[in-house]
Amino acid sequence: MTPSKPRHSRDQVLKDHAQQMLSRSSISVQKFACRLNAILFAQIDEQLLAARKVPNLEQINEGPVEVFMTQSGNWLKRVQRWLSADVDFPSWLEESWVQALDPEYGERCIVELAARYGLVAAREAGSDGCPVSAFGQLVTRLGDAVTKCGQVLADGQIDAKDRPYLPAAIETLRFVESRSFEIRRGMENELSAHVELERHAFV
Template sequence: MSNLRHPTRDALLRDGLNQIREQRGISMSKFAKTLNALAHAMAPGKVSKWVDLNSLIDADEYASALITWHKQVERWAAGTTEFPAWLEEPWVTALEELGDEGTRAELANRHGYLAVSRHSGKGDAGSLMSGVGNLNKASGGATVLIAKIACDGVIDGDDLQYLPEAQRILLDVAAQAMGMADVMKRAEAGLAKA
């Protein structure tokens, strides 16, 4: 089980947005546009009271709809409006599309699950090579922290500061490996049909 750094799932999702905005310079407007497209694709019945921005041609209608949607996203992001359950999947997918690498895994870990890292592509070598790079990056980070924890031969109070991050990185390593296995499984199934 996760150490539950965030008290609620929506707090975790809001933090994921804050992270990509701070670390990657993603604007709230870009996130709102991405979220709008995904929410309309993934939960069309729930999001029907807001306009699908991709369906608009008229510039004035688009600007008005974008402002309305943007304000709603800001309210969800600030926690001033209840975060609906149907929004979780589009939100985390929007975060991933904009560069987030850990929110889905942390959400899954809150309930004792292991998230599979999503690799782009259709099971091609490019997505596998991307996965290898991500796996190496994550396992390198895990190796450094494990060395700090185990260097004196015991896990004790001196190691407490490293344990949460080491657990998170190890779960990321597992998620990256499972994601690569999933790419290979899909490729194998496609080749078997051919």
């Protein structure tokens, strides 16, 4: 999978990863639009969304079919305009947009956005309830990193000849950084908690 080009804006990164998902998976634009709509209403106050003219499709679905078809069609067109950059991408949409992506694409999007600010895209500890899962992903990513970096470092240096391999190698290393930091932070948090308990025990 190819990361968005460095010259792209934050908005373009969000749209690029959605477009990659739509072109490489079985997810349709309509399904993505419905998923995005549901996540928006789960995360943002309904009155704020109403002010932004976002229809509550789940609620409308309980009414007349004609109304639902009209409203869902209008929402689909709106999402399509965001995807095609026909209109400005609103900042209030960003978080829900990422969460509406399939996990693989959402994670790639977050990793790329974080890297643009020199950050590591680590999930909150326990976000999936299983640190072993994060470790399994780390092992997988390490294998990918060995392969991708091996292509770059085959001649013992990094130079212009390696440019075709660099994007994939960089992306894989970012994933390794992300999972490593996630696991390390979980361990540090646990260690800090026990140190704090021991400190209070001797006070």
